[in-house]
Amino acid sequence: MTIKLIALDIDDTLLNSKGEILPSTIAAVHDALAQGIKIVLCTGRPLAGVKSFLAQLGIAGDDQYVVTYNGAIIESVAGRVLVKHLLDRATYVRLTEFAAAHHVPFNVLDEHSTIYTADRDIDFMTVVQAMENSAGMLVRDPAEMPADFAIAKGLFVGRRAVLDAAEPAVMAEFGDDFYVVRASPNFLEVMAPQVDKGKGLAELAKQLEITAAEVMAVGDEANDLPMFSFAGTAVAMGNGSEIAKGHADYVTETNDAGGLADAIRKLALAPVKN
Incomplete structure (x- = not known):
């Protein structure tokens, strides 16, 4: 063929x-x-x-x-x-709350190549992500975002050991509702199910x-x-x-x-x- x-x-x-x-x-x-x-x-x-x-x-x-x-x-x-296929603000809130409870660095990307994170101490991998993607970066709590705010994906980021430890819990919490994939040793991503x-x-x-x-x-x-x-x-x-x-x-x-x-x-x- x-x-x-x-x-x-x-x-x-x-x-x-x-x-x-x-x-x-x-x-x-x-x-x-x-x-x-x-x-x-x-x-x-x-x-x-x-x-x-x-x-x-x-x-x-x-x-x-x-x-x-x-x-x-x-x-x-x-x-x-x-x-x-985007995720809504409610999902952004849910993901951010989970990350905070499990002490895992987390950010989201909107459809316009901007990174948003509620983390006040920015993880190094988020900085690398911004650099590689020519992306802007804003520190924002989900509550600060408008009701119609949408994201392309959420990313749990950090050292391999941190994500190795967090991945089972992330899969258990989100795996049935979303597409969750370990895109690389330093990035565990969550996207719409389709x-x-x-x-x-x-x-x-x-x-x-x-x-x-x-x-x-x-x-x-x-x-x-x-x-x-x-x-x-x-x-x-x-x-x-x-x-x-x-x-x-x-x-x-x-x-x-x-x-x-x-x-x-x-x-x-x-x-x-x-």
């Missing part, structure tokens, strides 16, 4: 261990775009946090797309929103009239598994988690060894005719 859309995770997939895009990746993406293949970044970040990568890859315009906030918002690269990367990718593919068999997804972590389940071709990075590799159709080289470019060329690009 011809690949018409390639969905790419960002951290440790598109980016190498230095947080850079390899020249071989840029060249492979350019060749894919030239063959009419959609390259869709599927990420937990907001659009503002991926614009620099899109520019490096040469992905622009209102007919190219991103799946952001782990699937909570699907939009064009130009910022036209196709689909969004949200994940796979559902977002499926919604986008439907609008583009592309079948699952025509989709290739590449990732490295647990939050990439839903798009692995949807895509006809699932590729795990060689540096990825064992759970990601176990759910993939193909395991490529690591993000430092050009694994993404290799996978694109081997599995998606049509042979060049002389």
